[in-house]
Amino acid sequence: MIKIENLKASIEDKEILKGIDLEIPKGEIHVIMGRNGSGKSTLANVIAGNETYEVDGGSIAMNGNDITEMSIENRALQGLFLCFQYPVAIPGVSMAYFLRAALNAKNKHDGKEEMDAVKFLATAKKILSDLGLDDSFLKRSINDGFSGGEKKKSEILQLLMLNPQLAVLDETDSGLDVDALRTVAKGVNEFKNDNNSVLIITHYQRLLEYIKPDVVHIMIDGKIVKSGDMTLVHEVEKNGYSWLMK
Amino acid sequence: MLKKIQKHSHARFEQLGYPSKKLENWKFSSSKHLKKYDSTNSGKDISIDRYGDEYTLCFVNGQIALESLNKFIYKDDMNILDIDELNNETTCSTSSNFEKEALFHLGLSTIKSGKYFEFKEGSKFDTPIQILNFYSKETEALRISSFNIFKLNSGNNISIVEKDLNEGSGSFNLSLNKFICGDDAILNHSILYDDNTESNYLGYNYYELGRNVLLNIDSMNINSTFNKNFIEVDLNKEGSEVKINILNLARNQQHLDNNILMNHNAEHCISFQNVRNILDDQATCVFNGKVVVADGAQKTDSNQSNKNLLLSRNATAHSNPQLEIYADDVKCGHGSTTGALDKDSIFYLRARGIKESDANNILVKAFAKEILQEFVNDDIRNLSEGNLSDWIDG
Numbered sequence: 046m047i048k049i050e051n052l053k054a055s056i057e058d059k060e061i062l063k064g065i066d067l068e069i070p071k072g073e074i075h076v077i078m079g080r081n082g083s084g085k086s087t088l089a090n091v092i093a094g095n096e097t098y099e100v101d102g103g104s105i106a107m108n109g110n111d112i113t114e115m116s117i118e119n120r121a122l123q124g125l126f127l128c129f130q131y132p133v134a135i136p137g138v139s140m141a142y143f144l145r146a147a148l149n150a151k152n153k154h155d156g157k158e159e160m161d162a163v164k165f166l167a168t169a170k171k172i173l174s175d176l177g178l179d180d181s182f183l184k185r186s187i188n189d190g191f192s193g194g195e196k197k198k199s200e201i202l203q204l205l206m207l208n209p210q211l212a213v214l215d216e217t218d219s220g221l222d223v224d225a226l227r228t229v230a231k232g233v234n235e236f237k238n239d240n241n242s243v244l245i246i247t248h249y250q251r252l253l254e255y256i257k258p259d260v261v262h263i264m265i266d267g268k269i270v271k272s273g274d275m276t277l278v279h280e281v282e283k284n285g286y287s288w289l290m291k
Numbered sequence: 292m293l294k295k296i297q298k299h300s301h302a303r304f305e306q307l308g309y310p311s312k313k314l315e316n317w318k319f320s321s322s323k324h325l326k327k328y329d330s331t332n333s334g335k336d337i338s339i340d341r342y343g344d345e346y347t348l349c350f351v352n353g354q355i356a357l358e359s360l361n362k363f364i365y366k367d368d369m370n371i372l373d374i375d376e377l378n379n380e381t382t383c384s385t386s387s388n389f390e391k392e393a394l395f396h397l398g399l400s401t402i403k404s405g406k407y408f409e410f411k412e413g414s415k416f417d418t419p420i421q422i423l424n425f426y427s428k429e430t431e432a433l434r435i436s437s438f439n440i441f442k443l444n445s446g447n448n449i450s451i452v453e454k455d456l457n458e459g460s461g462s463f464n465l466s467l468n469k470f471i472c473g474d475d476a477i478l479n480h481s482i483l484y485d486d487n488t489e490s491n492y493l494g495y496n497y498y499e500l501g502r503n504v505l506l507n508i509d510s511m512n513i514n515s516t517f518n519k520n521f522i523e524v525d526l527n528k529e530g531s532e533v534k535i536n537i538l539n540l541a542r543n544q545q546h547l548d549n550n551i552l553m554n555h556n557a558e559h560c561i562s563f564q565n566v567r568n569i570l571d572d573q574a575t576c577v578f579n580g581k582v583v584v585a586d587g588a589q590k591t592d593s594n595q596s597n598k599n600l601l602l603s604r605n606a607t608a609h610s611n612p613q614l615e616i617y618a619d620d621v622k623c624g625h626g627s628t629t630g631a632l633d634k635d636s637i638f639y640l641r642a643r644g645i646k647e648s649d650a651n652n653i654l655v656k657a658f659a660k661e662i663l664q665e666f667v668n669d670d671i672r673n674l675s676e677g678n679l680s681d682w683i684d685g
Binding site for chain 1: 633634635636638639640641642643644645646647649650653654656657658659660661664
């Protein structure tokens with residue numbers, strides 16, 4: 046699904062990613078854990094094409110196609126979805142308008158017809174109900190005045206509507222209470238199937254009680270220093286990251 | 292009466308001359324190019340049949356078209372007089388600040404006639420009144436001045452929609468209006484400037500409010516070459532509320548300029564000024580907004596907001612929100628922001644597969660719509676939204 050080789054990236058001449066190698070096959074859930082400032086969110090943003098960051102070397106390929114130099118929107122149209130850690134508020138643009146614009150862009154790219162309003166509403170309402178959100182959510186401006194939980198649920202709504210091939214969840218669990226965390230995890234599990242992949246970026250173990258990863262990676266100082274299974278999560282939970290820095 | 296006013300204004304203009312950049316209100320807008328418009332002879336007799344219905348008052352080159360007045364549906368619910376017929380000087384007087392404006396006097400001294408429209412107490416005016424200012428220019432240097440007074444009596448609920456229609460070569464349109472709002476009156480004044488000729492527009496609108504008046508001023512300005520507006524409101528008695536929502540769109544070398552003075556002279560009044568400018572290319576805009584809370588105008592609640600969106604590095608916005616408070620129990624706020632489109636918002640939209648140009652357009656529309664959604668007149672709001680889309684599409 047996605048293959049990252051020796052990826053190096055910086056922001057304002059500060060080197061953050063120092064050679065990332067990561068491959069996530071179709072049908073797998075991977076997790077990246079690491080301390081604050083280790084470069085996890087930078088990796089998520091660089092994968093999504095955020096132009097604030099400079100790619101200094103290496104490559105990112107999706108389904109065999111090099112997307113390292115591809116525009117942000119084309120990556121999304123190729124099936125990449127970034128679940129934002131801090132979704133921006135955009136007053137004056139309704140969720141419904143935004144979702145339809147995104148869906149239409151995707152359908153157009155895929156050579157499909159635009160989704161009609163009736164089908165759009167039916168699909169959105171079903172997902173909203175699953176996420177415990179009211180239909181009026183669609184009339185609200187994007188993330189404007191949303192609570193922390195609503196913002197994250199909004200990201201999951203978009204994930205389920207757009208149904209990408211690879212979802213990168215950048216600390217989607219941060220700032221959520223237990224109920225919201227369960228709802229978000231349920232959404233991710235609903236999304237997941239044998240034909241797509243998920244990359245979860247997190248600080249904590251708690252999301253992993255609900256979403257079971259296939260592979261766990263530990264990132265320290267811009268590099269993946271160790272990969273393993275869930276036992277690695279428990280070791281980090283018990284001993285912290287210091288032992289991995291040696 | 293008119294001759295007396297004009298004599299005074301002529302003398303004032305002679306004394307003041309064309310405004311220079313030394314004056315606060317003209318610091319960022321030159322009046323030099325307006326000097327060439329020195330002809331007031333509009334000549335041509337125009338038929339306005341195709342331009343209005345029975346709810347429209349049509350003004351041709353600053354003067355009311357009698358055929359529109361004759362078929363005006365509300366004419367029996369109003370007293371309509373020539374300003375010359377008024378014998379009360381106070382009715383014609385405007386603000387002391389306009390008194391300092393040279394071009395206000397230039398306009399007043401050169402009007403050919405003006406009308407006084409008084410809405411009768413108890414009459415119903417359910418459908419908005421459209422005022423169509425039709426400008427037809429035969430000469431390059433035409434300056435057209437107009438002066439009208441509107442008086443709302445107690446309890447009147449009036450919606451006025453003002454539009455300009457320009458034909459021919461560019462001109463200098465100098466529009467002066469006074470609105471007197473009696474106690475408990477409601478006035479919704481919507482103004483749409485969508486002129487695409489090379490015209491210059493200078494407007495002076497003065498509003499004098501009684502007790503418990505509700506005044507909404509909605510304005511959208513698009514395509515004007517030079518458009519400078521003065522709005523002054525006197526809240527003279529308690530309980531009144533004023534909302535001003537203005538959206539200006541400019542590109543190329545257009546210059547759009549809003550000067551608002553809100554005088555809180557009485558207790559328990561509310562005012563909101565909300566002005567947004569979207570500028571592309573080398574366009575410039577000015578916001579001079581001032582709220583003066585007089586001594587004793589306690590419990591005043593006032594807010595000024597000016598937001599400017601620059602779509603080009605060469606566009607310039609001048610913003611000058613001011614507060615002058617002489618009372619001690621008031622709530623007054625003001626704020627001004629100027630900047631480009633938010634990069635994080637663009638990234639967010641693009642990360643969902645939306646093209647960069649579409650993402651930019653969505654954000655421009657959203658910025659503008661926050662003003663448009665406040666417009667009280669549905670037709671003007673819909674028309675403005677259409678204009679906005681056309682403007683964005685270039």
